Amino acid sequence: MSxxxxxxxxxxxxxxxxxxxxxxxxxxxxxxxxGFVVALTALAAAFAYDYVVEPASLIHHWxxxxxxxxxxxxxxxFARYGVVPLAADRERSSSNLRAFLSRxxxxxxxxxxxxxxxxxxxxxxxxxxxxxxxxxxxxxxxFTSVNTWGVYGYECLGATSGDLCxxxxxxPLGTTQSGEGMAKMLMYGxxxxxxxxxxxxxxxxxxxxxxxxxxxxxxxxxxxxLMRYVDVQQTxxxxxxxxxxxxxxLGKGLFTLALVFGLLDWxxxxxxxxxxxxxxxxxxxxRAAQAAGASDLHVIRRHVIPNSTATVVTALTRQIPLLILxxxxxxYLKLNTVALRSLGGVLRRGLTGRFMTWTxxxxxxxxxxxxxxxxxxxxxxxxxxxxxxxxxxxxxx
Numbered sequence: 001m002s003x004x005x006x007x008x009x010x011x012x013x014x015x016x017x018x019x020x021x022x023x024x025x026x027x028x029x030x031x032x033x034x035g036f037v038v039a040l041t042a043l044a045a046a047f048a049y050d051y052v053v054e055p056a057s058l059i060h061h062w063x064x065x066x067x068x069x070x071x072x073x074x075x076x077x078f079a080r081y082g083v084v085p086l087a088a089d090r091e092r093s094s095s096n097l098r099a100f101l102s103r104x105x106x107x108x109x110x111x112x113x114x115x116x117x118x119x120x121x122x123x124x125x126x127x128x129x130x131x132x133x134x135x136x137x138x139x140x141x142x143f144t145s146v147n148t149w150g151v152y153g154y155e156c157l158g159a160t161s162g163d164l165c166x167x168x169x170x171x172p173l174g175t176t177q178s179g180e181g182m183a184k185m186l187m188y189g190x191x192x193x194x195x196x197x198x199x200x201x202x203x204x205x206x207x208x209x210x211x212x213x214x215x216x217x218x219x220x221x222x223x224x225x226l227m228r229y230v231d232v233q234q235t236x237x238x239x240x241x242x243x244x245x246x247x248x249x250l251g252k253g254l255f256t257l258a259l260v261f262g263l264l265d266w267x268x269x270x271x272x273x274x275x276x277x278x279x280x281x282x283x284x285x286x287r288a289a290q291a292a293g294a295s296d297l298h299v300i301r302r303h304v305i306p307n308s309t310a311t312v313v314t315a316l317t318r319q320i321p322l323l324i325l326x327x328x329x330x331x332y333l334k335l336n337t338v339a340l341r342s343l344g345g346v347l348r349r350g351l352t353g354r355f356m357t358w359t360x361x362x363x364x365x366x367x368x369x370x371x372x373x374x375x376x377x378x379x380x381x382x383x384x385x386x387x388x389x390x391x392x393x394x395x396x397x
Contacts, residue, residue, distance in 0.1 A: 032088070036080045043072055067255040071195045074202035081205075085306075099389045106385035112378040120194035123187030130188065133179035138356060140167040141174040141182075141363045151356055174363040177349050182367050189343035189371070193324045196258050200323055201316050203262025208269035209312065213304055215270075216277025217296070227274070234267040239326065243335060253337045257330070261323055269315040276308045310390035317383025321376040328372070343368045 050064055086093045100106045139157050140146040148154045149163035156165035167174060173182035215226040242260040246252035250259070280286060281304065289299050330336040331344025338345075350364030358365060 032080065032084050035084075036076070039076045039080075043069075043076060065253075065255070067195060067199070067253060067258065070199045070255060070258060074199040077202045077206070078198065096389050100385060103385050103388075105381050106389070109378045109382035109385065112374065113382050116190055116375060116378070117194055119187050120190035120192075124184070124191055127184060127187065130180035130184035133175075136171070136175050136179035137177055138361050139171050139175040139179075140165060141367075142167040142169055142172050144174075144363070146360055151360075173367050174361075176346060176364055177361070182346075182364065185341075185343070185346050186367060186371055188341055189328075189346070189368075192254065192327065192338060192342055193375070196254050196327055197320045197323055199254075199258040200262040200265070201320060203258070204266040204269060204319065205312060205316065207263065208266035208315075209273055209305060209308065211266075212270035212273025213277050213300055213308065216274040217281050217300055217304060219278075223274075227271075230267040230270055233264060236264060238264040239330070242330075246335075251337065252330075252335060254327075257327060257336070261326070265319065265323075269312060269319070272311045272315055273308050276311045277304050280304050280307050310387050313390065314383045314387040317379045317386070321379050324375065325372065343371070 047069055050069075100110065135155055136157060138146070138154070142158075145161075145164040145166045147163050148156065148165050154165070157170060158166040158168035160166070171181045171183070173186070175181055176185065211226050211230065215223040238261050241264060242257055243252075245260060246256045250256040286299055286303050289303060294302075327336065328342060328344035328347070331338060331342035332348045333344075334348075336342060336344070347365060347368045350361060350368070351358050
């Protein structure tokens, strides 16, 4: 590896160029590409087997849904373009990780995001699903109590003192009106949010990166056409399209929600990527790569897209909480088939009274609200710190 001389207009972090790679074809079959193709082929084969040979259940009694297949595809894309590049460039990844861990806010947000992902992915399998038990309805969280005076037929599982019912460790965060444990409901809510977020985010990244990079790098009429398309697309409300398609064709499930928001909600990210590409395409290292004989595809893959990573990550961390809130709002309004399991459905049942007012079952609303607030803040902080670490030139003093 040799180094280009740094100038005041060229960021030192991006002046390292592997000259031996600049004349190579953009279609070089590297090991990671072969692994990516193999993973996609295996996924396609499993999908075909499920739909043609075993449409009822693929493994034991597991009937893999459309949303599950979309989630698996998103996982393959995330592994190829997120995990593998980090593992391949260990020196830079270690440096970024040390910079990230040196910031307390970054550590806290990263810890929460990892916990959120692990609980969403494994929580319902490890701790089990929340089940309905009308004899265990509206139990308060541990260390708290509820006044049950005048509540007919209420059965307290914890200690009692007069009309006060105290929470027990059987349900640390209390139960819903149907007797479902709030802790397990939150974990399942995290699973729904994780599947929706990852699937929609991967669609957004692919579409926004392709359009934004192409528009910014080639410019001219290509830029005009693509950006005018983005302008038109951004006038179409994704929620309205979801309701129409969900009602008439695809069903009001997570698959439709992820597909519609993933395909229609990437215009803002594409504009950011385009701006980043406009800045990078005239940089010294890009001109040097072109002068060395690298093709446009090679320059885009090796230099332009990697340098848009901070922009894309930051934009996604803003977009993911909005997706989660949109799904919960739709579930609250009963416009989603996962309403009963979604936190939106839990929130609606917590606010509607049967024989106890919502203030007597405050933990249902508070648990969901705190979970959402912390999730939104954590993703935003994570995005800010990631932007500062990945692109220090954008750091706000």
